[in-house]
Amino acid sequence: MWQPYHFSPEGINRIRRDSPTVADAEKDLADYDTEIVRLETTISALKHKRTHLERYLANCRSLLSPIRRLPLEILTLVFLYLCREPIKEFGISDFDIALPAFDLSQVCAIWREVALNTPAIWSNVLFDLKKRFCFQQKINLSHSLIRLCLERSSQVPLNLTLSPDFDMDTDSDRYATFHEVLRPTSHRWRSLTISPHTDNIASLWSQITDLSSLESLEVAVETLELLSGSSSILCQASHLHSLHLSSFYDLIDSTDPPRPFPWAQISTLSFSWLPSDIYLPILCECPNLTNLFLWHPCGSDSEDRTDLITLDRLNHWEFNFYWIETLNSDIFSMLTAPALKHLTIAMSRLFARAPIDCTKSETRWPLDIFSKFAARSRFSLTTLCIDSPIAESDFLSLLRLFPDLTELDITEPYSYHKVITDNFLNGLHPTRLTGDSFEDRSTTPCIPRLLHLSLYVHAGSPFRPETLIEMVKSRWIPDPLYSSQVGIACLRSIKVIGDKRATEEPLTYKPLMELEKVGLRVEIL
Template identity: 25%
Template sequence: MAEENRPVLENGTQFGTAQTHPPQFNVDVAPGTRHYTLLNTNEPPEESELVFIQSVISEANARLTSLNYEISKLQPTLKWSEEERASVLSYRTRNEAILSPLRRIPPEVLADIFWWTLPSLNDEWARGTFDVAHSPWVLTWISARWRAVSVSTPSLWSQVAIDYNRDPSSEYSMSRIAVQIQRAQNLKIHFYGATAVDSVPQIQMFELLSEHSSCWEELSLRLTSSLVPLLPALHGRIQSLKRLWVEWDGPESQTAVQSIDCFDSAYSLLDFGGYNQYRFIPFALPTHQLTRYYLDGPWEEHKRNLKLSLGLVEARIVTRFNDELWPHTNEIIDLPYLRRLYVSNVKILDYLTAPVLEGLTFGVKQDIPSDIFLESFLDRSACFLRRLCVRGFTDATTATKILQRLSPSLTELIITALVDHTEAVNRIMSALTVSQVSETTVVAPQLRCLSFGCEDSRSMDYSVYLEMLKSRWRAKNRALTTAALVTEGPGPDPVTLHDIDALRLEGLDILVAEGQEAQVEMNRWFYGPTWNF
């Protein structure tokens, strides 16, 4: 430090130079003396010793007074030193930052790291409101380099998620969305309108997004009656659209709508899903190019679409709004590339053949013999199912018969309860339990994955479930490696969770989920679209 910059004390001495100090106050007491004994024991002093002790205290008081005075004179110097210390610490930290490995990360690697900070769509919905304190917006505030990398990385800005039911306060600023669109290259739009919210800002926002519809790759759309008239303007301008999901916000949103025709010009469309719920609305689509298809509607509409969709790999067929009786099976639709299929009614299988099918999910109807329709379909298709998901419950005898028919190709079994089916669940779990007496007659011994789901915890007796799981896991020639227990209602009790943790420690990979997480998992089981969750 330069001499002229040092502070000067009151006596004229510069801070940091050699100074003379009075002799240090001696606080040492020789061992073996009477004073040492009094200091180190609880022995009371004699009358003749009080004068000496008081004199020692007086000397200490005088020295403390002197020290306090010296310290008070040093306060300005100490404050200056503390300020310089903070400045030097900051200076050192800034210089150390120059050596940070983060500075040497290539921009493309940094951009990839940024991508992993993006919230999932489910996280955005859970948050409920738009917040610029989350990625990617927050990345632009850290440093000039981070801002430059984030702004020049289009994939960080492609997802636009707007739900007016969740955030009716209209946090979705037109200017902010415009900036996001400008930074993005391709757009993944999740736009959910709400009838109960002012339609004007919704219309304005959708029109803004529609101006850039040529950049849309994904569109998940909840329609209201005020948004439907905006759809024709999309015709011929959505050539890049690959994924499409359409649903409706209440029955009034479908009023006077006869069909949706704007998407037939989506020449890149591969994945389509529609949830009509209130009334069937037909969609004009480039059906021949679809690889994934999810729709609820009358069977005749499904039949028309399926006959043109020979390239389907995955289909979710929900029959609703059927005004006519099921037609005679005089025409079989061949789906040569179909690998995953969900049918809400097992009767649908009577009209299909799928030679390479690997996964099948079907809904059980009490008055329909599931095993008969399934047997006929399997014989006709000659496929080897590896995964079976039964939604609802058939009797244990029929379930056992189906599993025996699918052996030995079946490796994954999923069973879900729609309502309170405790007794039916118990019977099926008992049928799947491995008996120590007859391990050679195990039902579906090749199962590697076994999952159960229910809409509420009352649909399952957890003691029976654990007995089944333990028996298959600890069987002599076990195949089981993975299990799942998901409940949309409250999850298992603490005792059940303790036993599940014990199985985890033994090596069983088991998922336990409830609530929203369970809904997402079951949607995956039923081959519902997962990209817009």
């Protein structure tokens, strides 16, 4: 074996005398190179095996992941939930159509099998009859997808959105496609949305002969007038119970409800952008109404009505408005609802950001109108949801109109006028802790039957967490006998959403968490 030498004169002479030493060194160097190559080859092979093992392990982990163990029945319910909403329009970019059912069917073989064996997720159909010269390929593609959806949906009820064109005639290819593809499926239509309004819809509607499965209809009032005038087929839709009416064109010729139409069987009714002289007569025709949704009602130039409207079965009412002045509309003055249990009053988010001072007379809530409405109806309201600016004293006065409330949801408006304040929370305290300057001077407990309270707040909420905690503690009365004696129900749940102080200072709501340990349901999100 070659040994290193010091390069002294004697060492150099020794190398010259012992010449085989150079040959040994060269041989050893070659052996090292060979060993390096062998080891590198071994390392490369081991890296390849490691990569292969990593892929195998990843596949095993994928096969063992919780989603793989999910029963197919549960996966089917998830698919149904994701595809529950009717399709209003195709989100198309470069002819890439995103539809939930198609997306789900392309994840893996198992998901595809589940999707193909779940006809209901293919039941949402949009038929676009608009003529768009630059998007003819898009129209052809959407029609192909419609045929595929109809095929895969088997015989389940369909949710159809129909978008007619203003200049469509009976000779057009689009009309022929509707006639050949969709008209034969009319007996499967569960919900139908027709938008926008066009006079040409009457020519399509006259071809419909069977609406035996129709449950929900969404149209403009002008369109409904045309449909009712061109055919009486809607009167034969025995399952129709939900109707959404709107108007954006101001083309309504008459304030009388469209006829013929099965108004008496409507149980869920929605109005959007309609004046009171249109929707009030319609309400008179719906004695079996249980759910009412009034969105952005408009003013009316006609003379005020004097006759009351009684909806004996109305149980759920949502009122959404743009301006606080709308609360003075005819609906609260004219309506009587003795069976009302759930009421939601909300201001549009677009206008809720505007600076509103609810202490001024022109922007204060018309409590006299609400008081007369409650006295006239004599209902036992159990759920109230408020999403609107309102003065704290007015709010407490409003709550006193509904002593049977068990559930209260309050959403703090974005405007600078805050609803959830220390004075308001003290007003909910059974022992009245408001200051002398506070307007609400009532000595009776506010909403004594309250069980569930939800507060949706924003940054900069003026109330102190200690005030909220003290109020909750005052209503936590787990002893049924004592609760009955003092006349205050035991609060069962408190939810606070959006208070950043809960994350910035984790101990802020610790006393509430302590109550959670003894039975109070607490959610701080």
